[in-house]
Amino acid sequence: MTEPLGSTARRLLAGLCFVALLAPTSACTGGDQQSAPRPSPSRSTGQPTGQPTGPAATLRPRPAPLHVKVTRVHGRMSQHARTVLAHVAGRAISTYFRNAFLAGSYPRSDFGNAFASFSKGAAGQARHDRDLLTNAALGPDTVSVTAKRQSAYLSVLAPHKVAAGITAQIDLKFLADHAHAPDQLVTVRGRLLLTRKQSGGWQIFGYHLSRSVVAEKGTSR
């Protein structure tokens, strides 16, 4: 009569212990990432990198890839030309996102190449706004960054069937993982203005960007 009750209690107890041991891990990872891998320290996750490397590698979430799309054309452009344009102009935007925020070895304080895809004049002006236009403010205290959203929707001026200028509405969200403080969700939104480089490809010649930083819900240390 008593044996079944004892067995049930032990199973219940074992279950509770298991839940208790598991709980801290899931709480730190965040509600929406319970099944997602965890970012490894001292490593950026701006690009999808596939398998973790090295013995210290731990599970980390897959970073969101950059999504670039031509949404408006004022003038005329073929569908093929739009696809090519999204790819080529996307390169300039991707370079900026990676160099200024997502790539590099964190903790990071060198953002010297952040504006490699900017025109010379725009890069000069951007350096004055580097706290806003790069992750310089958080970089030294960040162990890794994980892209949560990267999108660029392009409005194109194409009066003669050739793109002459682009306004990219961008939305970049990434998680800055700090060793001894709650993670922070950084959002950079606004417009990047692009024009053709004389040497080919596209460059960013202007920007209207806003940046906000909030403590990520679902994280605690």
Added chain:
Amino acid sequence: MSQLTAPRTRLRRARQLLVLAVVLALTALVVPQGGVRQVPFSLVKVRTASAVDHPRDVIWILCLGSDARPGQAMTSTRADAIQLVGINLRTGAATDIGVPRDSFVNIPGHGRNKINSAMAFGGPQLMAQAVGNLVGIHPDYVFAAGFFGFRHMLRAIGGVTVHSKFAFSDPVRPQGYHHGKNRLTPFQALIFARMRHALPRGDFDRSHDQQSLMKGILREVRRKQDQPGFMERGVLSVVNNLNTDLRPSELFTLAQAATRIQPHKYRGCVINGSTGYVGAMSVVYPDVGEARSIARRVRQDATLEGRC
């Protein structure tokens, strides 16, 4: 037997409950509340930055309103609106120098005549030369728009709000043009820019109204510039309706740079003068000294401190 085992069973249950209580207590201490920091509200500081790169810091643009009728070439008819606009892309300042269209000046190669006839004699280049000689600042670019092109461009930005110095009536606007703010359709804006007879100082006040219109367009563009596709649509309209030798990519960068101009730093001056007749022709004798004086103050930085 059952009497002996009952206390042991109770003891074992008690121990189990004690262990369970300890585990639950530890769990409560170790595990944060779902890992979520609960806050009743959130106040997030959003910082912004903006800049536009252009090869030049200060640009002078001659903006011309041609009175070409449908079928007439825009660049071979007289210019009714003549505004020389300097913009400083570093500081966001701008100075607009209005030239009365009847200004009686020397037209290179054509003797003395009304300045607006330079457009008909030699197109935008000669017009730029005549205005440059009068004011003392030679424009970097000349933009010329006809009636219909102007309306198309205003349609692309969705109308405009202007500040009128005077109240006057016109059939295109049943409620009339009020002193102060007026929200205008593209056609009403065209009439506002052309109206002369209803204004006390005729050509001079009209030039002032044209500056008010330019300022209104700037406000409109700045207000809407972050709407997806707005700038591209506007520049396409300029490409289609404006006479200029700039490539579309140059127009795009220039238009984006021009949005840096801050309306409160946009100053306008109209070159004064006396009126008279040359034969049967009503003319304005412009105050060349005043024109050159303004030019000296604004040539380098397009920034006018103090009064005109």
